[in-house]
Amino acid sequence: MKYRIIPVTPFQQNCTLFWCEQTGEAAVVDPGGDVERILNAVEEEGVRLTKVLLTHGHLDHVGGTADLVARLKLPVEGPAEQDRFWIEGLAQQCAMFGFDPVAGFEPDRWLVDGDEVSVGDVKLSVIHCPGHTPGHVVFYDQESAVAQVGDVLFAGSIGRTDFPQGDHATLIRSIKERLLPLGDDVDFIPGHGPMSTLGDERRTNPFLR
Numbered sequence: 681m682k683y684r685i686i687p688v689t690p691f692q693q694n695c696t697l698f699w700c701e702q703t704g705e706a707a708v709v710d711p712g713g714d715v716e717r718i719l720n721a722v723e724e725e726g727v728r729l730t731k732v733l734l735t736h737g738h739l740d741h742v743g744g745t746a747d748l749v750a751r752l753k754l755p756v757e758g759p760a761e762q763d764r765f766w767i768e769g770l771a772q773q774c775a776m777f778g779f780d781p782v783a784g785f786e787p788d789r790w791l792v793d794g795d796e797v798s799v800g801d802v803k804l805s806v807i808h809c810p811g812h813t814p815g816h817v818v819f820y821d822q823e824s825a826v827a828q829v830g831d832v833l834f835a836g837s838i839g840r841t842d843f844p845q846g847d848h849a850t851l852i853r854s855i856k857e858r859l860l861p862l863g864d865d866v867d868f869i870p871g872h873g874p875m876s877t878l879g880d881e882r883r884t885n886p887f888l889r
């Protein structure tokens with residue numbers, strides 16, 4: 681798996697374009713907005729976009745989805761259905777965060793823990809990690825040891841849990857029981873900020889003491 685991080689929206693959300701080197705098929709994870717920038721990256725990398733993957737239903741992660749789907753007729757996979765209320769509430773999220781209104785959408789496939797998502801020959805494991813939102817999922821590529829963790833875990837921090845149906849204890853449990861066991865050497869792409877490894881966070885993240 682090769683990938684390129686594309687910060688989008690005023691929140692500098694790490695939208696990720698990744699692709700299978702064998703087939704050239706690509707997916708975009710969390711297209712929160714700035715769709716032109718995402719499409720430019722697709723063109724620059726010379727890959728073929730085949731699906732949209734979503735970690736959770738927050739606006740800065742999903743806001744560009746309807747636009748992308750309208751242009752390219754892409755299937756949308758994720759998050760878990762517990763985040764349906766966030767996606768159905770996109771209009772309220774736009775008002776709350778001061779974003780221009782975006783079109784709504786319904787994922788073609790709600791994901792559950794243990795599912796597999798494929799992009800060309802790349803197979804990603806789906807890990808349900810609730811806490812930041814109830815339907816948050818993480819995408820893990822065992823072959824390259826890279827996890828795309830959305831707003832579960834950041835370098836030196838963790839996701840907020842003060843939103844509706846957020847829960848701090850649940851988030852900590854998700855990180856400790858579902859993410860960290862993937863191994864210290866796993867690199868992860870967070871929803872915001874720089875990349876890190878699970879080992880660095882296990883050892884130094886103040887929220888995981």
Ligand SMILES: [Zn+2]
Binds near residue numbers: 736741812831
């Ligand atoms: Zn979020």
